[in-house]
Amino acid sequence: QVALVESGGGPVQAGGSLRLSCAASGRTFSSYTMGWFRQAPGKGREFVAAIRWSDGTTYYVDSLKGRFTISRDNAKNSVYLQMNSLKPEDTAVYYCAAGVSSSLYNWASVRESSKYVYWGQGTQVAVSS
Numbered sequence: 001q002v003a004l005v006e007s008g009g010g011p012v013q014a015g016g017s018l019r020l021s022c023a024a025s026g027r028t029f030s031s032y033t034m035g036w037f038r039q040a041p042g043k044g045r046e047f048v049a050a051i052r053w054s055d056g057t058t059y060y061v062d063s064l065k066g067r068f069t070i071s072r073d074n075a076k077n078s079v080y081l082q083m084n085s086l087k088p089e090d091t092a093v094y095y096c097a098a099g100v101s102s103s104l105y106n107w108a109s110v111r112e113s114s115k116y117v118y119w120g121q122g123t124q125v126a127v128s129s
Helices: none
Strands: 003-007 010-013 018-025 032-039 045-052 058-060 068-073 078-083 092-100 123-128
Touching: 003 092, 018 032, 018 092, 018 123, 032 068, 032 078, 045 068, 045 078, 058 068
Parallel strands: 010 123
Antiparallel strands: 003 018, 018 078, 032 045, 032 092, 045 058, 068 078, 092 123
């Protein structure tokens, strides 16, 4: 049974950093692309970043590029989201997701939440000013 388990969220002051983790289990993810999405209160789910497990190709939403970094650890079957210089508007539930790389092959496709097959339960990030 596939499971994606996020951790690392919590309260943080503006300007601080957090590192979110996503532990993946239940299958081989070498042919998958892993994504991070977030959902702020009263808003829809939005794409943050993605990484192709096979070759490490990364995608970012332009507004977060430079502050957020996605990475993976093959040995630990885990994906990470390093978030720096956090702002109150980064407050949201952050979700890890996995989708088949053949369906997530370019910038347009990786942003579509419907193309991801597996989802974690989310981890809350709360940035105070």
